[in-house]
Amino acid sequence: MTFRATVLTLYPEMFPGPLDVSLAGRARAAGTWSLEAVQIRDFALDKHRSVDDTPAGGGAGMVMRADVLARAIDYASPEGDSRPRLLMSPRGTPLTQAFVRELAQGPGAVILCGRFEGIDQRLIEARSLQEVSVGDYILSGGEPAAIVLLDAVVRLLPGVMGNETSGMEESFESGLLEHPQYTRPQIFEEREIPDVLTSGNHRRIAEWRLAEAERLTRERRPDLWHVYERARDRK
Ligand code: SAH
Numbered sequence: 001m002t003f004r005a006t007v008l009t010l011y012p013e014m015f016p017g018p019l020d021v022s023l024a025g026r027a028r029a030a031g032t033w034s035l036e037a038v039q040i041r042d043f044a045l046d047k048h049r050s051v052d053d054t055p056a057g058g059g060a061g062m063v064m065r066a067d068v069l070a071r072a073i074d075y076a077s078p079e080g081d082s083r084p085r086l087l088m089s090p091r092g093t094p095l096t097q098a099f100v101r102e103l104a105q106g107p108g109a110v111i112l113c114g115r116f117e118g119i120d121q122r123l124i125e126a127r128s129l130q131e132v133s134v135g136d137y138i139l140s141g142g143e144p145a146a147i148v149l150l151d152a153v154v155r156l157l158p159g160v161m162g163n164e165t166s167g168m169e170e171s172f173e174s175g176l177l178e179h180p181q182y183t184r185p186q187i188f189e190e191r192e193i194p195d196v197l198t199s200g201n202h203r204r205i206a207e208w209r210l211a212e213a214e215r216l217t218r219e220r221r222p223d224l225w226h227v228y229e230r231a232r233d234r235k
Contacts, residue, residue, distance in 0.1 A: 001107070002031055002032065002033060002034050002108075003032065003033040003034070003104070003106075003107070003108050003153070003154070003157055004033070004034050004036075004083065004107060004108030004109075005033060005034065005035045005036070005108055005109055005111065005150055006035075006036045006037075006038060006076045006077065006083075006108070006109075006110045006111070007035065007036070007037045007038065007111045007113060007143075007146050008038050008040050008069075008072050008073065008076055008110070008111065008112045008113065009037055009038070009039070009040060009113040009141075009142070009143055009146075010039070010040050010041060010051065010113075010115050010141075011113075011141070011143055012037035012038065012039050014037075014143045014147075015035060015037040015143070015147075016028065016035050016037075017147060018147060018151070019035065019147060019150055019151060019154070023154070023155055023160055023161065024150070024151060024154045024155065024160075027154055027157060027159075027160045028154075030159075032154075032157050032158070032159060032160060033108075033154055033157055034108075035150070036076075038072060038075070038076050040064075040068065040069065040072045042072075043068050043069075043071035043072040043075065044068050045067060045068060045071075050065075050068075051064055051065060051068050051069075052064050052065060052115075052116050053065055055117060059117075060117070061116055061117035062116040062117060063116060063117055063118060063119065063120055064114060064115065064116060064118070064119040064120060064123075065120060066119070066120035066122045066123035066126070069112065069119060069120070069123045069127075070123060070126065070127060073085065073110070073112065073123075073127050076110055077110040081110070082106075082107055083106065083107050083108045083109055083110050084103070084106065084109055084110070084130055085109075085110045085112070085127060085128060085129050085130065086109055086110065086111045086112065086129065086130050086131075086132050086149070087111075087112045087114065087119070087124060087129040087130065087131045087132070087142075088111065088112070088113055088114060088131075088132060088133075088134070088142030088143075088145035088146050088149070089114060089118070089131040089132065089133060089142070090133050090136070090137070090138055090139075091131055091133065092130075092131030092132040092133040093130075093131065093132060093133065094133050094134075094135070095132055095133065095134050095135075095148070095149060095152070096172070097152075097172040097173060099132075100149070100152040100153050100156065101156060103149075103153045104153045104154075104156035104157055109149075109150075109153070111142075111146045111149065111150075112129060112142065113141055113142030113143045113145070113146050114141065114142045115140075115141045115142070132145075132149065133145075134148050134149070172224075174213070175217075175224060175227060175228040175231065176213040176214060176216075176217045176224070176228060177213060177216045177217045177220060177221060177224070178213060178216075179208075179209040179210075179212040179213045179216070180212060180216075182194070182197060186198070194208070196208045214228075
């Protein structure tokens with residue numbers, strides 16, 4: 001089954017962009033996923049092909065029009081399309097690995113990329129858009145956010161990662177940040193690889209990795225640590 005991504009944007013030339021190299025690019029060439037970039041401007045209603053207008057109530061910048069966007073969405077995602085409709089938005093639910101995994105198990109996604117000050121609220125409601133944020137900062141448009149989301153999803157699609165188990169051991173999958181990694185040379189600028197990792201004792205290695213993952217999470221991400229601790233203590 002192919003994961004179908006449709007991106008609505010004023011800059012379709014930004015796609016597939018970085019999604020056409022490495023794992024994601026090979027997976028697209030193999031038909032594991034598909035990507036269609038739809039030019040929102042093609043759905044404009046006037047001869048100037050305008051997609052935005054001044055904000056009601058005044059203020060700086062421009063707002064994307066509900067009527068134009070509705071036409072674009074209805075074209076890209078007609079009734080009966082079971083794919084979730086996402087709006088990249090700094091006001092959205094923060095993107096998590098759990099949501100990425102949920103998307104990867106579904107049929108695809110329709111992703112609207114905002115520009116300017118954002119989009120008319122009535123469109124978000126009328127087309128049941130799910131707002132998703134990639135972090136607490138403001139991008140100039142939703143396109144880089146859509147690329148981040150798709151990159152995270154595509155690597156989880158069946159057959160994309162060479163080693164299927166590697167996806168399960170990473171940061172966030174266990175609720176913890178990942179332990180430090182090392183590889184040859186054994187000594188780099190007088191720094192050695194921790195002895196335990198070269199001991200061949202798999203139980204001790206697993207214990208060391210878990211302890212390091214817990215330490216890093218406690219130090220760097222108290223928010224994740226509290227959730228993890230509560231889940232662990234309930235076991
Ligand atoms: N005035 C808006 C920001 C608009 S930025 C506000 O203050 O909330 C223009 C577009 O970039 C947005 O419509 C959205 O699609 C995208 N964007 C900006 N930051 C983002 C983020 N952190 N996550 C996801 N999309 C973002």
